[in-house]
Amino acid sequence: MKKILQITFVFIFIVSFSQGQEIIKERGNLSNPKGNIYKSLAVIDQREDKKIGEMPFGDNKEMKEIVFPTTVDNFLSQWYTESNHKGGKHELVLVLKRLKTSIGETDGKETEADVDFSAQTFLKEGDNYRFLYKKDTVYSFKNKNISEVVVKNIPVIIAMFMKKTYTMKPVEGSVAIDALTDYESYVKANSDAYKNEQLKDGVYLNYISFFNQTPELGNYVLEKNNRGQVLRAVKDENGKKDKISANEMFIYVENGKAYKKTYSGFLELNKNEKGFYLIGNRGFILPVRNSAVFVSVGGSAGGMYGGLAVGLVGIFERGFRQNKMKKDEKTEVYIDPLTGEYDFSDE
Structure with a gap:
C-alpha cells in the first residue's frame, strides 16, 4: 500500500x-x-x-x-x-x-x-x-x-x-x-584599430582589414567630385592604373580620419570607449527594405528550413516592424567588431 x-x-x-x-x-x-x-x-x-x-x-x-x-x-x-x-x-x-x-x-x-x-x-x-x-x-x-x-x-x-x-x-x-x-572584448583588445591612437590612411574593402589596420597595398589617391564626395580610389604604379570604386569600399581613412560607406554616402566614423560609431539612424544608413522576413513553421518534409512549411508567420527584427525613432532623430550607431554589421539596439 x-x-x-x-x-x-x-x-x-x-x-x-x-x-x-x-x-x-x-x-x-x-x-x-x-x-x-x-x-x-x-x-x-x-x-x-x-x-x-x-x-x-x-x-x-x-x-x-x-x-x-x-x-x-x-x-x-x-x-x-x-x-x-x-x-x-x-x-x-x-x-x-x-x-x-x-x-x-x-x-x-x-x-x-x-x-x-x-x-x-x-x-x-x-x-x-x-x-x-x-x-x-x-x-x-x-x-x-x-x-x-x-x-x-x-x-x-x-x-x-x-x-x-x-x-x-x-x-x-x-x-x-x-x-x-567574452570574445568581443578579446577582439577589441587585440585589434589595431582599437589599440592604436592613429588610424592608417588608405582604402579598406571589409571590416576585417579595417580592424586589423591593413589597407589595400599601394599609394591610392582619392578622386572626388566638385562637392567633395569620393568617387573612387586610383593607384598608378609601373604604368598600370588600378581603380577601386566608392561602392567597393567599406571604409577609407584620410589624414587619420575614417569614413564609412552608407546608403547616404560616406559618413564620418567616430570612436569612443565603446567602439567605432556613426551618427545616424537605420533609415539614413541603410536602403529601404521589406519590413518582414517570412519563414515557415510546421513539420512537413522539404522547404527552405528542412520542412518548416505549415503556415507562414512573420518574423521581424526589431526596428523593421516599427522604427521607434523619427526620421530626423539620430543616435550613435556602432559597428560590430565581429561582423562589421550595424548595431541598432539603441533605436
Missing part, C-alpha cells in the same frame, strides 16, 4: 509539473545543404538567466514556462546529429548568450511578443577555436495566438542562425577556450 501511494504521488507530481511547462520541439532540420564539414555540435550555455520566459497558453491563458525538453546542449547536439548523418572533420561550437521571451502590447485580437536572441559560433580545431558567425538581435511577433507562435519559432530562429553559420568561413586567427567567455 505504501509503495502504491509513493508511485501515485510521483505520478501526480510529474503531471502537475509538466502542466506548467511548454516544451520547445524540433522543427525541420539543421542539415548543411553544401556538405557537412562539422562532425558534431556542442553548446556552451553562457546565459546569465537560464529561464526563457513564461507566456499564456490555450483558451484559458494558463501561464506556462517555455523550456527545452532537456539541456540546451543535449537538445541542439542531438538535433544536429539527426540532421547530419555524414560525419565531418571539425567540431562546431555554439555559444548561447541570450534566449529570452517577453510579451508586449495587445492591439485588438493580436498581441505582440519578442524573442531576444544572441549567439556565436566557432569552428573547433584541437584546443583552439576560430570565429564563424554572430547574431545579436530581437525578433518580434504579432499574432492572436502569440504564445504558440513564439514557441514554434524559437527553433526556426536557431535554424536560421545555423544555416547562416554554414555559409561563413572561419577567421584566420584562433583562440583558446578562455577567450570565448
Whole structure:
C-alpha cells in the first residue's frame, strides 16, 4: 500500500509539473545543404538567466514556462546529429548568450511578443577555436495566438542562425577556450584599430582589414567630385592604373580620419570607449527594405528550413516592424567588431 501511494504521488507530481511547462520541439532540420564539414555540435550555455520566459497558453491563458525538453546542449547536439548523418572533420561550437521571451502590447485580437536572441559560433580545431558567425538581435511577433507562435519559432530562429553559420568561413586567427567567455572584448583588445591612437590612411574593402589596420597595398589617391564626395580610389604604379570604386569600399581613412560607406554616402566614423560609431539612424544608413522576413513553421518534409512549411508567420527584427525613432532623430550607431554589421539596439 505504501509503495502504491509513493508511485501515485510521483505520478501526480510529474503531471502537475509538466502542466506548467511548454516544451520547445524540433522543427525541420539543421542539415548543411553544401556538405557537412562539422562532425558534431556542442553548446556552451553562457546565459546569465537560464529561464526563457513564461507566456499564456490555450483558451484559458494558463501561464506556462517555455523550456527545452532537456539541456540546451543535449537538445541542439542531438538535433544536429539527426540532421547530419555524414560525419565531418571539425567540431562546431555554439555559444548561447541570450534566449529570452517577453510579451508586449495587445492591439485588438493580436498581441505582440519578442524573442531576444544572441549567439556565436566557432569552428573547433584541437584546443583552439576560430570565429564563424554572430547574431545579436530581437525578433518580434504579432499574432492572436502569440504564445504558440513564439514557441514554434524559437527553433526556426536557431535554424536560421545555423544555416547562416554554414555559409561563413572561419577567421584566420584562433583562440583558446578562455577567450570565448567574452570574445568581443578579446577582439577589441587585440585589434589595431582599437589599440592604436592613429588610424592608417588608405582604402579598406571589409571590416576585417579595417580592424586589423591593413589597407589595400599601394599609394591610392582619392578622386572626388566638385562637392567633395569620393568617387573612387586610383593607384598608378609601373604604368598600370588600378581603380577601386566608392561602392567597393567599406571604409577609407584620410589624414587619420575614417569614413564609412552608407546608403547616404560616406559618413564620418567616430570612436569612443565603446567602439567605432556613426551618427545616424537605420533609415539614413541603410536602403529601404521589406519590413518582414517570412519563414515557415510546421513539420512537413522539404522547404527552405528542412520542412518548416505549415503556415507562414512573420518574423521581424526589431526596428523593421516599427522604427521607434523619427526620421530626423539620430543616435550613435556602432559597428560590430565581429561582423562589421550595424548595431541598432539603441533605436
